[in-house]
Amino acid sequence: MSPLGSKARRERILYVATTTGLTSVEELSRRFGVTPSTIRRDLAKLTADGRLARTYGGAMALTAHPEASLRQRTGEAFEEKRAIARRAATEVRAGETVLLDAGSTVGALAHELRSAKELTVATTGLTALQELSDVETVHVECLGGTLRPLSQGFVGPLTEAALERMTFDRVFLGTDGISPEHGICEADLRQTRLKELMARRADHVYVLAHAAKLGRRPFHAWAKLPDGWTLVTDDGADPSIVAELRGRGVEVVLTEVPASTDPEHRTSPS
The missing domain is CATH 3.40.50.1360 (Rossmann fold)
Structure with a gap:
C-alpha cells in the first residue's frame, strides 16, 4: 500500500467517522500506520475546518451521512x-x-x-x-x-x-x-x-x-x-x-x- 499524503488521509478519516459515527485516535493510528500525534493534527485540522467534532480521545461526525455535492x-x-x-x-x-x-x-x-x-x-x-x-x-x-x-x-x-x-x-x-x-x-x-x-x-x-x-x-x-x-x-x-x-x-x-x-x-x- 502506498503511503497516503495528509490530505488523502484526512479525507479517509472523515469517511471513517461518517460511517461509524465515532472513532478514536488509537484506531485511526493503527488503520493508517501513522503516529497518534499525526492523527491528532489531522483531527485538529478537520475540526478547524468544521468537518468533524472532537471528542475525548477521538472524533465524531457532525451530521449523519449527509450527501455531498x-x-x-x-x-x-x-x-x-x-x-x-x-x-x-x-x-x-x-x-x-x-x-x-x-x-x-x-x-x-x-x-x-x-x-x-x-x-x-x-x-x-x-x-x-x-x-x-x-x-x-x-x-x-x-x-x-x-x-x-x-x-x-x-x-x-x-x-x-x-x-x-x-x-x-x-x-x-x-x-x-x-x-x-x-x-x-x-x-x-x-x-x-x-x-x-x-x-x-x-x-x-x-x-x-x-x-x-x-x-x-x-x-x-x-x-x-x-x-x-x-x-x-x-x-x-x-x-x-x-x-x-x-x-x-x-x-x-x-x-x-x-x-x-x-x-x-x-x-x-x-
Missing part, C-alpha cells in the same frame, strides 16, 4: 480516483459502445477517454458530457431525464426509457458505498434503480470506487448488480472486505496509487 466530492481522494480512472480506461477497446454513470470517479474516467478512437459513449452525467463534448473521435449520446443537482446526473423515467433503446459493451458505475452483502449504496432510490437498469444493459459491469467506500453504508438505498461484476479500487482497500467480495464472485482490481510529493496542493482535472 459533486463539487465537494471531486477534490476528495483525488489521486486514488485518478489512478482508478486510468486503470479502468485500459478496459475499453476501440469500436466499443460504453455507458458512463454520473459521479466524480466516472468523470475522471471520461477525462482519460478523451484520447480514445472510434468510441461511442452514452452517459447520464454532466461531467462526462463536459469532458467529451469537444472530442471528435468519440461519439457522445446523452441519456436525458430529470437532473439531480447534487450528483449532476440524470434520473427518472425519461432516462430509463432512453436506456431501453441501447445496449453496451461496458458500463462504469460510481457509488457512495459498497457492501459485499447488499451491493452498492446511493442516497436516492431513483439512482439505485437506474444503476440496476444500466447494469442489465451491458455485457461487462464495472464499479469505480476508492478504498474508503468499501464497507461504507452511508444511506439506505441499495442496488444489486448481476453476478460477475468488477470493482476497480485502489491499493488501500481493506483486505478482509476485498476477500469477502471475491468470495461472492466479484472481480476486484487493486490499483496502485503513486505517492504525491505535494499532497496539499492537488487540483482536479478539468
Whole structure:
C-alpha cells in the first residue's frame, strides 16, 4: 500500500467517522500506520475546518451521512480516483459502445477517454458530457431525464426509457458505498434503480470506487448488480472486505496509487 499524503488521509478519516459515527485516535493510528500525534493534527485540522467534532480521545461526525455535492466530492481522494480512472480506461477497446454513470470517479474516467478512437459513449452525467463534448473521435449520446443537482446526473423515467433503446459493451458505475452483502449504496432510490437498469444493459459491469467506500453504508438505498461484476479500487482497500467480495464472485482490481510529493496542493482535472 502506498503511503497516503495528509490530505488523502484526512479525507479517509472523515469517511471513517461518517460511517461509524465515532472513532478514536488509537484506531485511526493503527488503520493508517501513522503516529497518534499525526492523527491528532489531522483531527485538529478537520475540526478547524468544521468537518468533524472532537471528542475525548477521538472524533465524531457532525451530521449523519449527509450527501455531498459533486463539487465537494471531486477534490476528495483525488489521486486514488485518478489512478482508478486510468486503470479502468485500459478496459475499453476501440469500436466499443460504453455507458458512463454520473459521479466524480466516472468523470475522471471520461477525462482519460478523451484520447480514445472510434468510441461511442452514452452517459447520464454532466461531467462526462463536459469532458467529451469537444472530442471528435468519440461519439457522445446523452441519456436525458430529470437532473439531480447534487450528483449532476440524470434520473427518472425519461432516462430509463432512453436506456431501453441501447445496449453496451461496458458500463462504469460510481457509488457512495459498497457492501459485499447488499451491493452498492446511493442516497436516492431513483439512482439505485437506474444503476440496476444500466447494469442489465451491458455485457461487462464495472464499479469505480476508492478504498474508503468499501464497507461504507452511508444511506439506505441499495442496488444489486448481476453476478460477475468488477470493482476497480485502489491499493488501500481493506483486505478482509476485498476477500469477502471475491468470495461472492466479484472481480476486484487493486490499483496502485503513486505517492504525491505535494499532497496539499492537488487540483482536479478539468
